[in-house]
Amino acid sequence: xxxxxxxxxxxxxxxxxxxxxxxxxxxxxxxxxxxxxxxxxxxxxxxxxxxxxxxxxxxxxxxxxxxxxxxxxxxxxxxxxxxxxxxxxxxxxxxxxxxxxxxxxxxxxxxxxxxxxxxxxxxxxxxxxxxxxxxxxxxxxxxxxxxxxxxxxxxxxxxxxxxxxxxxxxxxxxxxxxxxxxxxxxxxxxxxxxxxxxxxxxxxxxxxxxxxxxxxxxxxxxxxxxxxxxxxxxxxxxxxxxxxxxxxxxxxxxxxxxxxxxxxxxxxxxxxxxxxxxxxxxxxxxxxxxxxxxxxxxxxxxxxxxxxxxxxxxxxxxxxxxxxxxxxxxxxxxxxxxxxxxxxxxxxxxxxxxxxxxxxxxxxxxxxxxxxxxxxxxxxxxxxxxxxxxxxxxxxxxxxxxxxxxxxxxxxxxxxxxxxxxxxxxxxxxxxxxxxxxxxxxxxxxxxxxxxxxxxxxxxxxxxxxxxxxxxxxxxx
Numbered sequence: 001x002x003x004x005x006x007x008x009x010x011x012x013x014x015x016x017x018x019x020x021x022x023x024x025x026x027x028x029x030x031x032x033x034x035x036x037x038x039x040x041x042x043x044x045x046x047x048x049x050x051x052x053x054x055x056x057x058x059x060x061x062x063x064x065x066x067x068x069x070x071x072x073x074x075x076x077x078x079x080x081x082x083x084x085x086x087x088x089x090x091x092x093x094x095x096x097x098x099x100x101x102x103x104x105x106x107x108x109x110x111x112x113x114x115x116x117x118x119x120x121x122x123x124x125x126x127x128x129x130x131x132x133x134x135x136x137x138x139x140x141x142x143x144x145x146x147x148x149x150x151x152x153x154x155x156x157x158x159x160x161x162x163x164x165x166x167x168x169x170x171x172x173x174x175x176x177x178x179x180x181x182x183x184x185x186x187x188x189x190x191x192x193x194x195x196x197x198x199x200x201x202x203x204x205x206x207x208x209x210x211x212x213x214x215x216x217x218x219x220x221x222x223x224x225x226x227x228x229x230x231x232x233x234x235x236x237x238x239x240x241x242x243x244x245x246x247x248x249x250x251x252x253x254x255x256x257x258x259x260x261x262x263x264x265x266x267x268x269x270x271x272x273x274x275x276x277x278x279x280x281x282x283x284x285x286x287x288x289x290x291x292x293x294x295x296x297x298x299x300x301x302x303x304x305x306x307x308x309x310x311x312x313x314x315x316x317x318x319x320x321x322x323x324x325x326x327x328x329x330x331x332x333x334x335x336x337x338x339x340x341x342x343x344x345x346x347x348x349x350x351x352x353x354x355x356x357x358x359x360x361x362x363x364x365x366x367x368x369x370x371x372x373x374x375x376x377x378x379x380x381x382x383x384x385x386x387x388x389x390x391x392x393x394x395x396x397x398x399x400x401x402x403x404x405x406x407x408x409x410x411x412x413x414x415x416x417x418x419x420x421x422x423x424x425x426x427x428x429x430x431x432x433x434x435x436x437x438x439x440x441x442x443x444x445x446x447x448x449x450x451x452x453x454x455x456x457x458x459x460x461x462x463x464x465x466x467x468x469x470x471x472x473x474x475x476x477x
Contacts, residue, residue: 034065035074035084042112043072043086049107050091050124053098071095075115085115092122100124106132111139120147131156138164147172155179158197163188172196174220179203182221187212194218198244202226206245211236222246222268229253230269235260246270246292253277259284268292270316276300283308294318294340302341307332316340318364326351326370338362342389346370350390355380362387371395373416 044057053059060067064074064084073088091100104124110116119140130153137146138161146165148154149172157180162171169191178200186195187209194217202224210219211233217240226248234243235257241264250272258267259281267288276298283305291312299321306315307329313336322344330339331353339354342364349372350365356377363384370393381388390396390413397416 034062035086038112039086039114042109043089045109046089046107046113049109050100050104050121051098052101056098073118077115086113087115088118088120089113089116090118090120091124092120100126102127104128105130106136108133108136110136113140115142116140117142118145119143120145120149121151122147123150125151125153127153130154132159132162134159134161137162140165141167143168145170148176149173150175152177157181158183158186158202160185162186165189166191168192170194173200175199177201181205182207182210182226184209186210189213190215192216193239196220197224199223204228206231206250208233210234213237215239218242220244221248224248226250230255230258230274232257234258237261238263240264242266244268245272248272250274254279254282256281258282262286264288266290266292269296271295273297278303278305280305285309286311288312289335290314292316293320295320297321299323302327302346304329306330309333311335313359314338317344319343322346325349326354326365328353330354331356333357335359340364342366342368342392344368348372350374350376350396352376360384364389365393366390367392369393369395372397374398374413 040063043063047056048054056069060069060072063069063072064086071090071092072086073090074084075087076082077085100123104126105128106121110119130151132148132154137159141164143165144167146168147170152175154173154176155178158173158178160183162168163183163185166189168189171189171192172194174196175198178197179202181204182197182202184207187207190213192213193215195213196218198220199222202221203226205228206221206226208231210216210231214237216237219234219237219240219242222244223246226245228250229252230245230250232255234240235255238261240261243258243261243264244266246268247270250269251274253275254269256279258264259279262284264285265287267285268290270292271294274293274296277300278298280303282303286309288309289311291306291309292314294316295318297320298317301324302317302322304327306312307327309315310333312333315333315336315338318340319342322341324346325348326341326346328351330336330351334357336357337359338361340362343366346365346368348370350370352375354360354363354376360380361384366389370390372395374390374396376388393413396413398413399416
């Protein structure tokens, strides 16, 4: 009886073992099938074309589950049975291993990833030339975010087929070597919220059709070779918060209907060939915080509407050929922290009310034709230190009492003789005690602001030349 019981036990144990093994085998089969085979092989092809690790697919055979990689994200689909689908591919400096290979390219196997929503590749195409395939980037129908940035070997033209990406919200192709014109079809991308084509070699005009991107919030076309006028159709894009067209070859006037952009926070048109006058309708920019227009031949007075920009924090109008006197309405801009009006033809005294602005942290009035006694409050002069620059104004002078108290050394304005406001002849200067330093996507380039305020490189003969030019322009008015 004991042997019979033992035989029964062994038979039961073997049956149970077989069932467990079969269940585990079925479970493994289901786990291996957590992605469609074609989609998985497509992902392997994409990474084989990009990264320098030929064993990537072996190290990450199940990239959506058991063997994940930080640059790949997946979502569970709604089909039955549920499967994982690749929705994001990201390669950049925040993911160091494996690095991109020298012959990195964009594989057509991206088309095998129909659920892909985000493709971002940074600093990857460094050696071998890569172009944007018209057939590829017109077929990724689920794509919402396309960022190919800091890739010096990414060249060629922008394919018009990009307009077929009907769900695209972010198109960022900055800091590459793209060339040619911006296709007019880009105006069909009605879902687009961010368009950044900065730091490329794009040429031609900014198409008027760009006014059709009705949901656009950020527009950055800076640092290209774009010509023609600023398109007036931009005034139709009421969601715009940032316009940066700086460092191009744009001509003409600033479109008056830009004043309709009530949500605009930053307007940067610096380093172009724009002319004045500036229309007073820009007073409608009620939420503007950054106004950067420096290095344009505006050749006009400081427009009156500036005094109505109550939220403005940074204003740069350096090297714009500005004429006339400094207006007193700057004192109403309580949030103003940086004001650069250097290298213009401004005349008259410095309004003492500038020294009452509570947030002002940089004031550059250097290399104009300002005159009279500097009556800025001494605590204001001490607070700004080197960030207060009035040198290169031969008609300015400071009080002898202020010099005796050694308020500032960097004003470079001589002491007024007998408290007079005429041109002084003393070479004594005032100087600063506290040489402090001046300090996303809505903020302008820090280098650009520094460029407009740092004029220490100017030679004396250049200052004399500016004086002659300003004097001639004054008598020709």
